[in-house]
Amino acid sequence: MIKETSFAIEVAHLTVSYNAKPALLDVNVKIEADQLVGVIGPNGAGKSTFIKAILGFVKPDLGTVKIQGTHVKNAKGRVAYVPQRGAVDWDFPITVREVALMGRFQKIPWYTSPRKKDRDAAMEALDMVRMTDFAHRQIGELSGGQQQRVFMARALAQGSDILLLDEPFAGVDASTERAILEVLERAKRSGKTLVVVHHDLSTAAEYFDKLLLIKQRLYAYGEPYMVLNEDLLSQVYEGKLKIFKDVVKKEEN
Ligand SMILES: Nc1ncnc2c1ncn2[C@@H]1O[C@H](COP(=O)(O)OP(=O)(O)O)[C@@H](O)[C@H]1O
Ligand SMILES: [Mg+2]
Known part of the structure; x- marks a missing residue:
């Protein structure tokens, strides 16, 4: 059989809103298989909504989500989910x-x-x-x-071949963070595609193969060095970028 697509996840024109307020607007991205992908963006950027749309938990106003070439509606069980601990x-x-x-x-x-x-x-x-x-x-x-x-x-x-995790590192200590990262890497080596919401920019480049920068719209998707670009980050994080710079400086010392 000819493989229909080599993409694990294909998102096209994805628009999701709550009470007529858009949380995601015209997001287009194709995520290759066997990758460890970090989803970054400030609070309220729509990161969790993005994950929920890939799971088919929220109904888009517009756009489509395909899992391994199949519409998300018909792809039940192909994606596994680790919710935020608070949930x-x-x-x-x-x-x-x-x-x-x-x-x-x-x-x-x-x-x-x-x-x-x-x-x-x-x-x-x-x-x-x-x-x-x-x-x-x-x-x-x-x-x-x-x-x-x-x-x-x-x-x-x-x-499932695809795992989505919403902030697995939130509220854990440094040694647990290591342990969780090792599980993610082990899962990747066993052939999984992982999409992980991550809030810490200072570790994003080290942890992930690709980063997806989102704030209502998709700002960038690609190798960390391309996405962690000062112009892009200042557009997305605005005033909060200073904090990021301090973190980077601290790490360099
Ligand atoms: N169930 C909901 N009802 C109404 N608004 C929501 C709901 N879930 C999220 N939102 C709003 O949608 C936006 C994106 O939220 P979310 O996807 O949780 O962002 P993030 O995970 O990046 O913090 C925010 O403005 C949030 O307040
Ligand atoms: Mg969230």
């Missing part, structure tokens, strides 16, 4: 293993319990995020960074 109820009584197994639910027929292959996929995913030893712990007992990794396991267990 999850951590008091829910469920074990780490059960959370990972949730990633398999789309694949388990309603009349059966999880099969060996589902349980194996869940355990493999926990191994990938190095959380196997915690399999029987309650999710609520874990640290923020561990919870984040378990949610990455849930997404990995789904077996």
